[in-house]
Amino acid sequence: MKSEVAGVVEVSPTVRFLSVDGTFAPTEAAEEYRSQLDGLSHDDFLQFYRDMAITRRFDEECTNLQRQGQMGLWPPSHGQEAAQVGSARAARPQDVLFPSYREHAVALVRGVDIVDIVKVMRGVSLGGWDATDPSNGNFRNYTLVIGSQTLHATGYAMGLGFDGLVGTGDPTVDAAVMTYFGDGSTSQGDVSEAFVFAASNQTSQVFFLQNNQWAISVPVEVQSRIPLYLRSRGFGVPSVQIDGNDVLASYAATRKHLDEARAGQGPALIEAVTYRIGAHTTSDDPTRYQTPEQLAYWVERDPIIRYAAYLRSLGADDAFFAEVTDEAESFAADLRHRTLELEAPPLASIFDSVYSEPHPLVAEQKAWLEAYELSMKEAI
């Protein structure tokens, strides 16, 4: 299928369970993934919605906070919640996730305190959260150099293999890596090299590509003349395209390919076709490059509205949706409150972690700055 709207690229065969109006109507390509949904409880279905709705709300709050001068920058995830929540909910606790910088819903699902993302965007921390702390769900730090995290993910997955944590058949032991990256990043050499190393080492790994149609202002056609999911196949990494605005498609496809990776069947790529409804970041002005028709087309395909309609068909009532709205409101209010309380880190933080072991030049400059600052205070 080729869309009628100029600038909108959508290619079959796509794995999709929920059509735009929320009816359960699996595409042909979805059939082989259908059994992945069997184990989901009613609560699981509701949780997907909760994750998406809370993300949408705090994402909006963060945009507001940036507008109010409380953050240097915010990259919104608005529109990509289904791709992120479905994939994140499909991962097991022992899996390790390597994000880019927009995977706020994945962070939420994995247990990262969202205020730690705010720290990065507010300029009080470079990394935000401690990825080695188990409470952060093996969600590695955001990476801003486009595509570079895909190689870290591949190296980590090689390590899982060396450690004998792949293909043992024990579901509590076998682990996989998942890396998130965008359509623009597929043009980076690092992403191609990650495919090469992943295929060569048959890593336990899923490449989760969110094709949100834009790399800042540049449309995906500039990056690729073929659908992006075909890109990895030439490297020997099998792939599938899914409707990234269908949380069930994202969940099912990711679950299947992570399971296969953990079982030792090698890497796979999932291209989630989605849309960045918000700006690239709060510094961006999409009206310069996006037509109102394009935006309208995708707003109609909003992943949360679609899924809400589906949940209603399963019996979710107004009370449920009201409860989630309340929860999202208090989540956002708490985040705002804690954002305003964030203070600049101590000057020592400039120097303290440059090296793991002492380095005389850094030590000397730290001592100098401390003495200098003290002398300035004394001078006053």
Place this chain on the structure above:
Amino acid sequence: MAEPLEMPLAKAINAGLRAALAADEKVLLMGEDIGKLGGVFRVTEGLQAEFGTKRVIDTPLAESGIIGTAVGLAMRGYRPVCEIQFDGFIYPGFDQITSQLAKITNRTSGAVPMPVVIRVPYGGHIGAVEHHQESPEAYFAHTAGLRVVSPSTPNDGYWMIQEAIASNDPVMFFEPKSRYWPKGPVDFTSSAAGLHSSRLVRTGTDVTLVGHGAMVATLLQAAQVAADEGVSVEVIDLRSLSPIDYAPILASVEKTGRLVVCQEAPGAVSVGSEIAATVAERAFYSLQAPVLRVSGFDTPYPSSKVEAYYLPDADRVLEAVDRALGY
């Protein structure tokens, strides 16, 4: 106590790598052609046969991929030692080295150490084609988060590679390829100096010469010629370019009053410039002459038939010694 063994630098580094692989199963070697072939300089010869293909890995031909996956392996608790086949082929990996490897520890407030070593055969004198004889160490010495060292002798090669692998920080390990083959004594019983100390290798009273890697042999040669002419030259082997161990340099300059900094690398914005500036700041009253630099020229490395004009030799060093003594 065992007598020191005579062996070339390439074999000494090989022995150091073998010791590191044997001591810690998290140590991995990664690179192009390092397995069956033993590396184009044979530095990893026999190691894959001994430790297997999971410890000594022939990687795909992609420098960013090698460094980037080494970063991921380090996150997983491994201690990768990457070989870059030749100095001039490190640049495809530059981003992963400078923006990722060098910064991840800082980015994560120390939670994620990066114990990765990058071995780089570097420098000229081997008559090779373009990209095979460069001295790119200044790029890395300029980058916070990296440590940069260069052994000049087989003994240092044996010990420093093990110390680099033991470091929890990323270490750029520059191996002077023209020194791979001459033999020297290796004392297997104990390391002579720490990874980051510079070393006085010849004492003298009139002029101090400082250099690293292959240049050290040239400096010793120059010092011998000078001695024959009645000039007493002190020679310091830097060994470490980040951090630089200034104490022996400053002590020497306080004694001699004259410093000539020598390197194969282009001189502009170089390690030599940094040392010259620091010594001028810290030993100003001891100096009898301006600090002089002897370097490669600020040109691309030339065709090998004229490299002898590009590379500082003992005569070029002595010309600078004479100038320093002329003040």
